[in-house]
Amino acid sequence: MATCDQCGRSENMPYHCRHCGGTYCGEHRLPENHGCSGLDDWNDPSGIFDSGFDDSVDNPGSQTSSERLSGVLDTGVGGPLGFFRGNMTFVFLGLMFITFGLQFILFPLFGIPINSQLWNAAFVISPIHPEYVWTWVTSIFAHGGLWHLLVNAIVIYFFGQLVEEYVGSRDFALLFIGSGVLAGLAQMGVGIVQNDPTGALGASGAALAILGVLTVLNPDLRVYLYFFIPVPIWLLTVGYAAVSVSGALGVPILPGVANVAHLAGLVIGLVYGQHVKGRVNARNRLQFGGGRGGGGMGGRGRGPF
Known part of the structure; x- marks a missing residue:
């Protein structure tokens, strides 16, 4: 299921414009119906131009290397990477579970103790x-234990799908990785300043960024905390902000949690939500509850975030 970039309507079989890269419904699939930027490139006063569908058939050697690379990286329907369009939430969840398997099964199996x-x-x-710059990314998908993994996975599964639908898969992926990396660096920076050697791992920074975006775009979205306590999402965000601030100031309500990373992720999400608020049609089409609720975040163990 994808969303038309022009009207916001959900489409089971969307059209992908190779000129501007957008996704559109049947009504807006033509370049002249969605204000395609390619119209300016072609300088076509009538607003209609050849789609170029069979250019490579007429002249197979006419494609440049950049055009061939674009075809390989095409995330549109039928493209080699088409699965990732609209499914980045599940890609990240899969990476989290794969990394967990590496941590607690494969590494010990090869004699590398936890x-x-x-x-x-x-x-x-x-x-x-x-x-160790690779840990800036691997630490996002690694977790301190099964409970830590499951709590973050629940939040990302329910909330991530909605944010991805609002902002698109590419921007969602950038938000997830970017907020996760920056949250980890923030926690690491505070550790360096305070001479605290404790490391951190987990996707809570990215999860809180997702929560922050939803708080801005859809503040009244109802969430069933612990699956049975109905609260608006803005109240959940305020609660986590208070817990994280108190922990960062030395009053840890949840010991063993990377509070600075939580705060960094939340702030990034709130700022990004304000940035996209004017161009996102955040219709309240989904409420979490009745068996589809969101859960709490945070984790225990080695400075999880």
């Missing part, structure tokens, strides 16, 4: 080794 130096070097972003 929490060993090599294990930490692979999965934990640490103030001791800020030069």
